[in-house]
Amino acid sequence: GESVGLHLPTLSVQEGDNSIINCAYSNSASDYFIWYKQESGKGPQFIIDIRSNMDKRQGQRVTVLLNKTVKHLSLQIAATQPGDSAVYFCAVAPGSARQLTFGSGTQLTVLP
Template identity: 90%
Template sequence: GESVGLHLPTLSVQEGDNSIINCAYSNSASDYFIWYKQESGKGPQFIIDIRSNMDKRQGQRVTVLLNKTVKHLSLQIAATQPGDSAVYFCAERDYGNNRLAFGKGNQVVVIP
């Protein structure tokens, strides 16, 4: 399968701890943001999304924070589990061109 994780920032986290994955974006016209998780050999899987009129949104064990002032997006995972090991991508949508643009990804490794 695909060798994900090469040349990617890597976050190693102890099982049970909280994880924070950060993403910077540059397009101030972006109005929608989304986090995906990609496990080896699989396609990106939706985690959570947020619109630009919000600064926080919570899901099951995950929280996304959006700071439009500094163009920063973060994903917080509570009580990280081994199954959370994957590459995490943030993506933004430019209201003008109506497509998702992905960041480079962050590798998360959960240590049992």
């Protein structure tokens, strides 16, 4: 099976700085990776995804990096804003969504 772990359960950054949230997975057959953002009391929201045939993908202010050699995934948020404060989850799958394994989440706090 798959296990997914995040390196830090909490992360505090100054407003305007860049944030990096890391995630490690165990199954080398995993080929689909997703980052979700969950604000307090709400359901997770999709941020960005990446497939194993890529090592980097960029969105608006976010970048996901995938290192298949060491089975490591990271989410970078540029110019972090107060609205970025939330719990961030990585999810990993060898195939369909029903096989998604979620990490335990990193609480990002943006300091003024």
